[in-house]
Amino acid sequence: MRSIVCIKRVPDTETRVRIAADGVSLDPSGVKYVLNPYDEIALEEAIRLKEEAGEGSVTALCLGPKEAAEQLRTALAMGADDAVLLAGEPSHDGLVTAKALAAEIEGREFDLLLFGKQAVDDDNMQVPAMVAELLDLPCATVVVGLEVSGRHVTARREVEGGHETVEFDLPGVVAAQKGLNEPRYPSLKGIMSAKRKPLEEKEAAAVESSLELVSLSEPPAPEAGEIVGEGADAVPELVRKLREEAKVL
Amino acid sequence: MARVLAVAEARGGALRGVSREVVTAARTLASELGGGVDALVLGPPGIAEAAGELAGHGADRIFVGESDAYGAYAPDAELRAAADLQGREGYDAVVLAASAQGKDLAPRLAVRLGRPLATDVTAIEVQNGHVVVVRPEYAGKALARLRFTAAPAVLSIRPNVFLPEERPGAGAVETLAVDPEPVRARVQPVEGGERGALDVAEATIVVSGGRGMGGPENWHLLEELGDALGDGVALGASRAVVDAGWRPHEEQVGQTGKVVTPDLYFAIGISGAIQHLAGMRTAKVIVAVNKDPEAPIFDVADFGIVGDLFEVLPRLTEEIRKVREG
Numbered sequence: 001m002r003s004i005v006c007i008k009r010v011p012d013t014e015t016r017v018r019i020a021a022d023g024v025s026l027d028p029s030g031v032k033y034v035l036n037p038y039d040e041i042a043l044e045e046a047i048r049l050k051e052e053a054g055e056g057s058v059t060a061l062c063l064g065p066k067e068a069a070e071q072l073r074t075a076l077a078m079g080a081d082d083a084v085l086l087a088g089e090p091s092h093d094g095l096v097t098a099k100a101l102a103a104e105i106e107g108r109e110f111d112l113l114l115f116g117k118q119a120v121d122d123d124n125m126q127v128p129a130m131v132a133e134l135l136d137l138p139c140a141t142v143v144v145g146l147e148v149s150g151r152h153v154t155a156r157r158e159v160e161g162g163h164e165t166v167e168f169d170l171p172g173v174v175a176a177q178k179g180l181n182e183p184r185y186p187s188l189k190g191i192m193s194a195k196r197k198p199l200e201e202k203e204a205a206a207v208e209s210s211l212e213l214v215s216l217s218e219p220p221a222p223e224a225g226e227i228v229g230e231g232a233d234a235v236p237e238l239v240r241k242l243r244e245e246a247k248v249l
Numbered sequence: 250m251a252r253v254l255a256v257a258e259a260r261g262g263a264l265r266g267v268s269r270e271v272v273t274a275a276r277t278l279a280s281e282l283g284g285g286v287d288a289l290v291l292g293p294p295g296i297a298e299a300a301g302e303l304a305g306h307g308a309d310r311i312f313v314g315e316s317d318a319y320g321a322y323a324p325d326a327e328l329r330a331a332a333d334l335q336g337r338e339g340y341d342a343v344v345l346a347a348s349a350q351g352k353d354l355a356p357r358l359a360v361r362l363g364r365p366l367a368t369d370v371t372a373i374e375v376q377n378g379h380v381v382v383v384r385p386e387y388a389g390k391a392l393a394r395l396r397f398t399a400a401p402a403v404l405s406i407r408p409n410v411f412l413p414e415e416r417p418g419a420g421a422v423e424t425l426a427v428d429p430e431p432v433r434a435r436v437q438p439v440e441g442g443e444r445g446a447l448d449v450a451e452a453t454i455v456v457s458g459g460r461g462m463g464g465p466e467n468w469h470l471l472e473e474l475g476d477a478l479g480d481g482v483a484l485g486a487s488r489a490v491v492d493a494g495w496r497p498h499e500e501q502v503g504q505t506g507k508v509v510t511p512d513l514y515f516a517i518g519i520s521g522a523i524q525h526l527a528g529m530r531t532a533k534v535i536v537a538v539n540k541d542p543e544a545p546i547f548d549v550a551d552f553g554i555v556g557d558l559f560e561v562l563p564r565l566t567e568e569i570r571k572v573r574e575g
Contacts, residue, residue: 013504013524017390026391037505092393094356095365120504122386122393126366129356138434139324141353144498158499159349160448162441164322168434178491178505179498210399211365214381217392222530222549227542231556232564238536238552239568246534246551248454248513249478249572 001056001148003046005114006101006131007039007075008090009068010121017218024213026121035071038116040078040183041176045146046114047079048181057081059110063100063204064090076194077186083197088204092122093211098130103205106135110171112153117142117175128175138168144179251284254340254401256331256358257303258350259292260439262320264299267346267451269306269413274373274406275344276307276416281375282341285309286418289334289425291327293320297422304420306413311420314427321438322350323429324357330427332361340401342380347405348451359403367395367404369508380404388504388527408451409510449483449500450507454514455532457485457502459525461518461539461558465495470562471517477570478513485509485529487519503528518558521546538562 011017011031018027043060050056060075062068063086072083086104091097105113113135115128125141132139144163145156148170155166158177186194228238243249255275257268268290275286288308290300297313304311314330316323331354335343343358345351347369359366371392372383380402386393449455456475458468468484475482486496488503502509504524514532519525521537521544529535530549537550538558547553554561 011387013388013527014522015387015390016523017387019391026387092395093365094368095359098356098360120388123369123388125352125368126356126359129353130360130366133357133360136433139353139357140434142349157349157353159322159439160451162439164439165437166434167437172434177498178501209365210397211367212396212398214394214396216386217394219385219389219392219530224548225535225551225553227547227553227555229554231554232560234554234556235561235564235568238554238565239572241552242513242534242536243572246513248534249569 001049001053001112002110003049003056003112003114004059004061004105004108004110005039005042005046005075005080007043007060007062007071008036008119009033009062009064009071010036010119013037013120019216019218023215025216033067035074036116036119038118038176038178041178041180042114042116043075043078043080044181044183045176046112049112049148059084061101061104062086063088063097069199072199073194074186076197076199077190078184079190081197083199085199085201086204087201091209092213093209094124094126094130096207096209098127098134099207100204101127102131102134105131112170113137113173115173115175117177128173132173137171137173139173140166141175142177143174144177146174146180251279251282251341252338253279253282253284253286253342253344254331254334254338255286255288255308256343256345256351257288257290257300258346258348259290259296259299262293262295264290264302265348267348267408268303270408270411271344271346271406272303272306272308273414274411277411278342278344278373278375278380284341287312287338289330291319291323291330291427293317297424301420301422304418305415307416307418309419311422312425313422314425316429318429322436324354324434324436325432326427326429327354328357328361330425331358335362335401342400342402342404345405347407351405355403355405362401362403364399364401364403365397369407370404371407371410373404385508388508388524389531390527407510447481447483449485449502450509452483453481453512454478455483455485455502455509455511456515456517457487457519458490458517459487459519460489462490468496474515474562474566474569477566477573479573487525488522516546516550517562519546520544521549
């Protein structure tokens, strides 16, 4: 099983978001960057599929700044065999990112192309299915269960209030959701060997965008509410307020 | 004349509720652009009748593709139908729901149309003829304002934001010939979850529990509160609870779970980690119950009770039942 896993360098989810002076980007000071949590799940799945098949390869691919080499090393430490960094700034326009990734992936041989279901920075949730369409491949998004039998894939995806099953033949695209697996932590051995694994760096393809980021702003701070009271005795007053003031009961 | 296409959804032979929101948002956009709205829906035989309802929310024409194959989500047929319509009608904007189906379909449709996509949009306007949208990023910790510089603008709207409005349109139903084959992927019909078809992201009331609940064996207290509140209620959970294996991850609310916008959100035994707050702070009314008066959840809650949730919850269920039944 030969897999390519697309990953992204993102701010940790505990980050307090501050907008930079340019008004269109995140103030990077004090921000801790990590491998996007859903991408860890995609990587884990690719590594397991290779282990189960007893053969194959896992390539980690990242479009991002040069610092994203750090996240690619993490992918290598988890068990990816090689890594490619497409140096460039990720765009707020998912189509730009998807086209740059597709340009790199096209011409490579693979069975499965994996992504995390979304990046936790822009929450765009569009690049996996866009790359699938650009490469004319079948695709299953928000996947919480995956079975590969020969060339046949059965993916279980999460939908409102239930699940649906998507079936297709390889090659194809899968976007991983939490619940698909528990990603491993890199072992010490993995971390040591990652230093010797190949990490190729090249420029990301330049792509025009017709979606302009006008501004990025912080949402209005929530107005502090009121403590209605203490303990069960405060309940009747709470219910009255919900009914008469908030009118939600 | 400017026209907007609203891509509606059906499941199990019925129109999904979010479709009314899609048509409402499309209608609002069309009014600003000075044009009309067409709706598209694929579904099993009989869906045409259900789809007629979209006229009441402002659809001028409703294109319907019927086939037994459309009893389940049919991405390849949806793509063909929407792309063909775009080719024929030249829409200025295409609106989908940021639902499970819309999130899967919209990116592929955008590629077919050769245009970018704005997902999970919470506000739409038109400036100098360009569609401008607002969408949350970092799970709502930031708001991005984006301008489409080429038509059609393709966007998916966040559920529970564009509330359905009654705006009668002509609503003529036209049958669309859409071939179910070929397909690159075959989708089976949805199997329901434990609590029926309501998802935490689409519920009008969410009852969420955190680590303060003590363990999964106490969740019946939240279920009882949910039952007392009536219809439209879904259960939610904090990441700590999901990570501990007490609840399924589908229920997780927060930056690595779901972002919810219900009318009423109960945070029970949830301290309010920043990644949880990101997922629920846009709820219209937030109620928090926590024993720690310093818990950050009280900074975003409209109404709070400080106390032992095992005493507060049963009383809350009882009082709400009285109100609901009274």
